[in-house]
Amino acid sequence: xxxxxxxxxxxxxxxxxxxxxxxxxxxxxxxxxxxxxxxxxxxxxxxxxxxxxxxxxxxxxxxxxxxxxxxxxxxxxxxxxxxxxxxxxxxxxxxxxxxxxxxxxxxxxxxxxxxxxxxxxxxxxxxxxxxxxxxxxxxxxxxxxxxxxxxxxxxxxxxxxxxxxxxxxxxxxxxxxxxxxxxxxxxxxxxxxxxxxxxxxxxxxxxxxxxxxxxxxxxxxxxxxxxxxxxxxxxxxxxxxxxxxxxxxxxxxxxxxxxxxxxxxxxxxxxxxxxxxxxxxxxxxxxxxxxxxxxxxxxxxxxxxxx
Amino acid sequence: xxxxxxxxxxxxxxxxxxxxxxxxxxxxxxxxxxxxxxxxxxxxxxxxxxxxxxxxxxxxxxxxxxxxxxxxxxxxxxxxxxxxxxxxxxxxxxxxxxxxxxxxxxxxxxxxxxxxxxxxxxxxxxxxxxxxxxxxxxxxxx
Numbered sequence: 001x002x003x004x005x006x007x008x009x010x011x012x013x014x015x016x017x018x019x020x021x022x023x024x025x026x027x028x029x030x031x032x033x034x035x036x037x038x039x040x041x042x043x044x045x046x047x048x049x050x051x052x053x054x055x056x057x058x059x060x061x062x063x064x065x066x067x068x069x070x071x072x073x074x075x076x077x078x079x080x081x082x083x084x085x086x087x088x089x090x091x092x093x094x095x096x097x098x099x100x101x102x103x104x105x106x107x108x109x110x111x112x113x114x115x116x117x118x119x120x121x122x123x124x125x126x127x128x129x130x131x132x133x134x135x136x137x138x139x140x141x142x143x144x145x146x147x148x149x150x151x152x153x154x155x156x157x158x159x160x161x162x163x164x165x166x167x168x169x170x171x172x173x174x175x176x177x178x179x180x181x182x183x184x185x186x187x188x189x190x191x192x193x194x195x196x197x198x199x200x201x202x203x204x205x206x207x208x209x210x211x212x213x214x215x216x217x218x219x220x221x222x223x224x225x226x227x228x229x230x231x232x233x234x235x236x237x238x239x240x241x242x243x244x245x246x247x248x249x250x251x252x253x254x255x256x257x258x259x260x261x262x263x264x265x266x267x268x269x270x271x272x273x274x275x276x277x278x279x280x281x282x283x284x285x286x287x288x289x290x291x292x293x294x295x296x297x298x299x300x301x302x303x304x305x306x307x
Numbered sequence: 308x309x310x311x312x313x314x315x316x317x318x319x320x321x322x323x324x325x326x327x328x329x330x331x332x333x334x335x336x337x338x339x340x341x342x343x344x345x346x347x348x349x350x351x352x353x354x355x356x357x358x359x360x361x362x363x364x365x366x367x368x369x370x371x372x373x374x375x376x377x378x379x380x381x382x383x384x385x386x387x388x389x390x391x392x393x394x395x396x397x398x399x400x401x402x403x404x405x406x407x408x409x410x411x412x413x414x415x416x417x418x419x420x421x422x423x424x425x426x427x428x429x430x431x432x433x434x435x436x437x438x439x440x441x442x443x444x445x446x447x448x449x
Binding site: 105130 | 411413414415416417418419420421422429430435437438439440441442443444
């Protein structure tokens with residue numbers, strides 16, 4: 001039963017509960033018109049304490065396509081937050097007006113703290129470099145759509161694995177499925193944080209390897225999850241110059257990749273996937289972005305208990 | 308050897324790691340007490356070579372979780388009529404609230420007012436805790 005629940009961490013829902021969201025997502029994709037007024041009279045509030053295009057639009061489009069309404073802010077300067085209101089008070093207040101809240105916050109753990117005060121379902125729309133569970137449900141749904149399974153997969157995660165919240169959430173979520181292996185491709189200073197390595201990978205005995213170059217492992221992958229590596233994240237210029245091309249996926253690297261590879265990216269992309277890859281049948285990231293809206297529609301329906 | 312007389316009724320906090328006795332003494336605010344107390348430092352210990360001991364001639368409430376977090380090897384002896392009536396062995400607590408602060412500068416606890424810092428034990432053998440909000444790791448080093 002997901003009605004009334006919060007979604008803060010990708011592991012907040014059981015595998016069965018996630019499957020029920022995937023089922024509903026599929027039904028919505030098949031006949032969206034059956035759902036276009038199902039949330040009439042319901043309000044989603046989007047509280048975005050830092051900029052977002054994709055996630056906020058995706059939530060808002062999802063609610064509008066369900067026939068509901070939206071209120072919220074896209075940067076805290078235009079709200080009472082600018083006057084120094086605490087997160088607790090903001091959520092108690094907005095929770096009095098809205099039926100469900102999606103929040104993005106630059107501080108890690110803000111949504112978890114928010115659940116202590118929020119009277120309606122609270123969805124984590126990304127908290128700092130920590131977690132991004134709705135992106136993860138989208139990623140899982142897309143992998144399932146492309147591969148037909150969420151078990152027995154070799155998953156490569158490439159780029160900034162230290163600050164990339166989508167990466168942390170995906171590792172957490174995939175760690176619950178059978179026979180998963182992670183190949184973690186990043187410069188040394190941008191490897192996954194200790195809590196992911198200790199608690200999830202070592203703690204659960206999940207096989208993983210950490211390498212510096214995508215070319216070393218691309219031939220072994222079922223799924224390649226690309227993320228952006230920002231120059232300012234490197235500790236020195238020499239390392240950046242030495243490694244930057246390693247994190248750009250282009251046609252040459254795809255020559256040695258498996259035919260059934262699934263390429264995902266949480267977007268926005270800058271230059272880490274060359275546009276020449278977009279037409280490759282292995283590129284799933286634009287299907288993934290559309291799935292994000294349908295997944296959020298299903299999630300809103302489940303958390304509101306609307307049938 | 309220095310002799311400290313036994314106590315009639317009270318508590319003996321034993322097997323404290325050398326050097327930690329004063330910290331625990333201060334944490335329990337024993338410097339403000341009006342009953343008899345002894346802080347013994349660097350006493351001989353069969354197990355560890357040296358240890359600190361605190362003897363308290365009164366029965367006071369102790370936060371066992373906090374004491375366990377400060378030093379999980381502590382034993383607390385409850386004394387009645389000069390006899391040990393109970394021995395409590397401490398260990399690292401499953402949860403720690405309001406004792407340590409999250410060191411992650413990006414954690415919400417650094418910004419929001421009136422938040423209790425909470426940590427959960429995730430590895431008993433290595434003594435590893437994580438912040439309940441941001442998952443930042445805290446290693447118990449004693």
